[in-house]
Structure formats: C-alpha cells, structure tokens
Amino acid sequence: MLGRTANGLYWMFRYIERAENGARLIDAGLRMSLTRSEASEDDWDGVLQSAGVREIYDEVHEKLTSIDAIDFLLRDRANPSSVMSCIEAGRHNARMVRTALTRETWEATNECYLEMKAMLSKKARPADMPEIIDTIKRRAGLIRGAFHGTMLRNEIFNFSRIGTFIERADNTARILDVKYYVLLPAVAAVGSSMDNVQWESILRSVSAHRAYGWVYDVELRPANIADFLISNGRMPRSLAYCYEKIASNLGYLEREYGERHAAHETADRTLASLRSQSIKEIMDQGLHEYLEEFISHNNRLGQEISDGYRFN
C-alpha cells in the first residue's frame, strides 16, 4: 500500500473518531448545564479544555457563553476540531483514499458529510441540539458499521483501526486530565451533589455512565471512575482497551510485513504498563503527571507509526 494511503486512512479515522467524541463532549456539557440550578459558563470552559481548543476559542470570542461555545465546538471552521471541521477533514481524507475503501464505507462517510453540512449550515438552536447530536452519533455509527461489515481485514483495516484508537486514547486521557482534580481522593468531598455532577459528566463524555453501574457500583467513586477509564480492558474507550487494539493491529502489520519498528516497542511498553499498574499506584504517582506523560507518549507513537510506515 502507498504510504500516503496509509496516512490518509489513519487520519480519516482519527477525524471521524474526533467528530464523534466532539459530539459526546457537547452532549455532556449540555447535560451538565441542565442539571445545574444556575447555568455556569465554567462547565463550558471544562468542555473546551477537554476538546483542547480553549485557546483558539479565546482568539475568536471575547467572552465565554454557552451559545458561543456550542457553536464553536459544533460548526466553527475556525476551530479545526469542531465537529464539522472534523467531518470535512475525515471526508477529505476518505476521498483521497477512496480506492482503499469499500463503496459502502465511502458512501457512509460521504453521506455523513452531506447530511451534517446541510444540518449545520446555520447556527443551531438549543431546541435542535438533541437531534443534531443524535445525527452525528448515528452517522458515525453507520460509517463504523459499513467499515466493520464490508472491509477486508488487511493492512487497510489495520491502519484505520490504529487511527481510531490513537485518537480515542488521546480523547479519553484529555477528558480525565481536565477533570483530574475532581478525582483526587484528598479533594473529593465524597457524596456532595457537586461532585456527583462532575463525575457523571466525565462518564457521559465517554458514553459510559450506564456501563459504570454494571461494572462497579451504583455509587460513583473517583477511584472506580479512573479505573474504568484507564485500566479496564472491557471498556471500549479506556486507555487499556485502546492500547490492546493498537498493539494487536500493529502486531498484524508486523507479521504481514516481517518488520518491527520503534512504534511496536512503544505500543507494547505502554500496553504492558497499563496492564500491570493498579489504579492505586497511578493515583499515588500522581494522576495528572501520569496522564500528561500518557498523552505525550501517545503522540510520539503516532509519529513513530508515520515514520515506520512511510506516511510522508
């Protein structure tokens, strides 16, 4: 396969994942402002930070309002990580690698773009938000479904999956990092309604508020939340799960190509530490430091994959 094609697939799936994650973040933000007696703009500050676009927001807007924040996260082209920017970039990459995609996967991607473009052509009214969020998730689901149902399990599949999980790991780590302080045992005034809202919002941002209850307890506990999102290999958005997938897809490439790169070492090492470290050890070591290091290693892995497989 062409290095440029591998690059295009990797980014196509990173962007689609990012678009979907963006929709989830907005959803969690909306939910949080509903549960509050007084609407707090701080909530949106946290959402913008989780999306990694707080600074760009300030370049475009003078003050933080929920209306502006939602629009910025959803459809502002000035925000390269807005849902619409991501869908556009994902579709642009898909067009570039069209020959590597099944017709179903391409069409699902193209239709996602066409529908969202029409839907987001105007500023969204608050009343439209549920439908918009739902459409993004549904469209992303259709792309995923077409991809899983029709694509050959070959190198094309592997590069696409790697893109998805590098992006997802980055996203989960960021969400945790922005809110790390509410998970610290020392700060946590356990049981206060304020914390419950914050914790639930973390879980909602990764669509895990229901699953949490099945795996742990009904009661939200910071250490359990951190465990769920970092170490639990059954949770599809946890760091451990993402790295299982990254390592196994890199493993397929290694066997097929008969070649091992720096990326393989990095992924295997990260996976091993995710498997062996308990959440207590991580918390003791410092959650924030741990996540910061994880995010930077995750970025490095992306670069190593690009180098090893001649993306550019």
Place this chain on the structure above:
Amino acid sequence: MVKNKGTTPLAFDEMMNADSSPRQPYSTYHDWYASQDRNRLIAKSKEAENIFRKTGITFAVYGHADSSEKLIPFDLIPRIISGREWRKLAQGIEQRVIALNAFLDDIYHKQEIIRAGRIPRELIEKNEAFLPQMIGFRPPGGVYTHIVGTDIVRTGEDQFYVLEDNARTPSGVSYMLENRETMMQMFPELFHQNRVRPVENYPYLLRQSLSSLAPPGCSGKPRVAVLTPGIYNSAYYEHAFLADQMGVELVEGSDLRVIDGKVKMRTTRGYEAIDVLYRRVDDDFLDPLTFRPDSALGIPGIMDVYRAGNITIANAPGTGISDDKAIYSYMPEIVEFYTGRKPLLENVPTWRCSEPQSLKYVLEHLEELVVKEVHGSGGYGMLVGPTATRKERAVFAEKLKSRPTNYIAQPTLSLSTVPILVNKGIAPRHVDLRPYVLVSDKVQIIPGGLTRVALKAGSLVVNSSQGGGTKDTWVLED
C-alpha cells in the same frame, strides 16, 4: 403518443421521425416510454441525482468560487445507436486511430509526411505539443495513444463527423460506466427488452491493454498505476474510479521517485517499482527536469527512465501533436497517407486562421462559424458565432486579428438531437458522442461511450464545464 416539445426544426432527431413515429433503434424503448407514468420518471430522475451525489460522482469547474464539487446532470433517456450505425462508426474510428499512431511514429522518426509535402514542417516543429525529447524514441509496442476518446457528431441519418481526436488524456469514461450502472439499477426491465451491448468490462480491458504494453525489461506481472494531479483536479473522481476498478494504485507525483533507474512508489513497505503508468497529468507537468521546472505534480527524471525503456507511459508524451486543432484540419490527408485509403469518417471543414485567405473568410462570416483556440479544450475560449451577441463577435474578431495562428474556425453544424426528460415530457436537445478506444497490439472500441447533451433548448455547447449533461449510450446488438 410521445411528443417532442419545442423541436429544433432543422436538426436531425435520433429518436423521432418527422411524422412522430420512432426511428427504428428506439422503437422498443419508445413503447416502453409511452407506457410510463411521467411523474414516476421525474421521481426516478431525482433518485438518479441522489445516487450520483451519494457516490460522489462529481467534477470541479475551474474558476468558480463555491464550486469545489459539482454534479454533471444525468438525463435518463438513453441515446440509442443501432448495430449497423455502430459498425460503420467503429470502422471509421479504428482507421483513424491507426493513422494517428502511424503519424506519431513518423513525426518522431523519419517525418516522411513532411518530406512528402503533405504537412508543413513549421506546423509540427513550432508546435508546443511537439516534444523534441521523443524524437527517435519508440514507446513499448510502438503504441503512442493507448487510450483515445474520439468526439463524433451527427447531422443526419448517415452523416457522422469527427470533431476532435482527443489522443492525450481523454476523460469522461467513468461517466459512461456510472451512467450504465445507474440505468441498470433504475430500469432493469429495459435491459431485458433491448439487447444492449455491455460496456462494464472497460476497466478490465484497460488494465489488460496497459499490462500488455509493459516495457520489455519487466519480468512477472506488470505493476500498473494511475497518476493523478490530486484531489483538487477536476477529474479526480474518475482517476480514483479507474484505479479502483482496475485494482491498481492511484498515485500522485509526491509518491513517486526515480531510484536505480526505475520509477518507484513509496509504500508502507518501502519503495516498489511501477512498470506502466497511466498518467492523467499533462506532458508539461510530467517531469520537472525535462519540462516545466516548477511542476510539483510530476516525477523528476521519469523521462530518462522512459527513454531507457524501463517504464511505459500511457499515453506517450508528445501525443498532443496528433490531436492539436491545427493538425486536425490535415486529418483527411493523414489518414490517407498512412492507411492508403480515403477516410471512412468525415472531418468537419476547417479554416486555419493562420492562412490569410481563411482568416479573411472567417472574419467575414463570424456569425455563421464556431471559432476555437488551437490548444483549447473543454469549451473554454471559443466563440459560437450564431448565438453570440454582436458585441461578443466584435471582441472576438480583435482577438482573432491579433493572434490568427491561435485559432481555427468551423461551420456551425446542426448537431443531431435526442430527447431529454423535462417537466412537461420530453424535448429534443443537441448531443455529441465520445466512444473510447483502447490501443495495444489491437484496437478495441468499447460499444457505447459518453453522450454529452446540451441541456438548454437550442444550445450547441455540450461541455460539462458549460452546463452540459450526459446520457447512457446504448449500442444495440443487431
């Protein structure tokens, strides 16, 4: 009864006779059409548009701000050609394509046609499309034009003219294939009732044809790739489509490098050699070391690899000299010179404005003529005399006088019409036809092609960049 609304009185209609009975090739279709509910057809027409949009069958129009991707309108009434009509066309096209290749081989070797005084030397050697780098070089298999798209117009029952030879990188074949696909999806019954010759195997034939002309040094299965200028090119969809259908890589210049005397592409496993490059990039941009130094689309050094016989480039660089509009006027002589026979298909009479006598005639008859740039394509920069305003003609006359060698002129042909579906039923619109031809050790003409149709009543301009549409083109088995 099926009625054509607002007929163009003088044009030959391919579906309907003057007495409102259908012409023979359309008789089965006509019965079917008469039994259809018009609203259903209009709904189908919208459905077709959705299929095209969803599939992303789009093209870009240059010079428009918000036009990154446009659909080419598709009309669902097929253009139908009888087997007898097709055989005649195919023979004429084959003769012409053989002559084009012989002409190219001669021009880049002995130049006998010049020495025989049939073509002026300066017309060749001062022509930008003539590449001195090709002199004395013979491409693998002696084939210059691997893919040709001969533009044909019709003016009567038995009058066909070749309008252009398109021997560089003819586009549009993806529309031929997608139009057929769409028709078969929407109206399967029509393909039971009519014996329509298939076009679907074009990608297979193309790959086979390209592979058969791999360079002599190629061992094993030749590796074919399609070279595109990239995602912003107007025909990008087609490049991706053909690569996909052929099962070969779609590459850009930035993917390719010359290494150890071979052209290689950067893959996830390292650099791998390419044997046959179907390039959809113009000559000028192919090799910055040989042609335009500022080209970022090409591959530095590819011409050296080519001349060393280590890659096949399709079509060969320098083929533009054979479909140049100034050369076009000499095609009857060219066909006769190389095949020893009169051309089976007619040329449109052409005035070369470089000749003072002709220029004078053209300026005096602008309102009757179509004037085209010698190197232009896609309907850009041409004047359609009869429909232009007096002012447009005056402006164009000045351009003509200042650069006469840049123009040729032809009479306005009354192109045949085929009906299109409109809100009130059907209405005749002018069409042309581009069949696709593959050349290897044999000449294969795909039975069908791209029918372009002017959507405006009375308009003769069928180019998609100027608002034309397309139709599925049927060649019947008979």
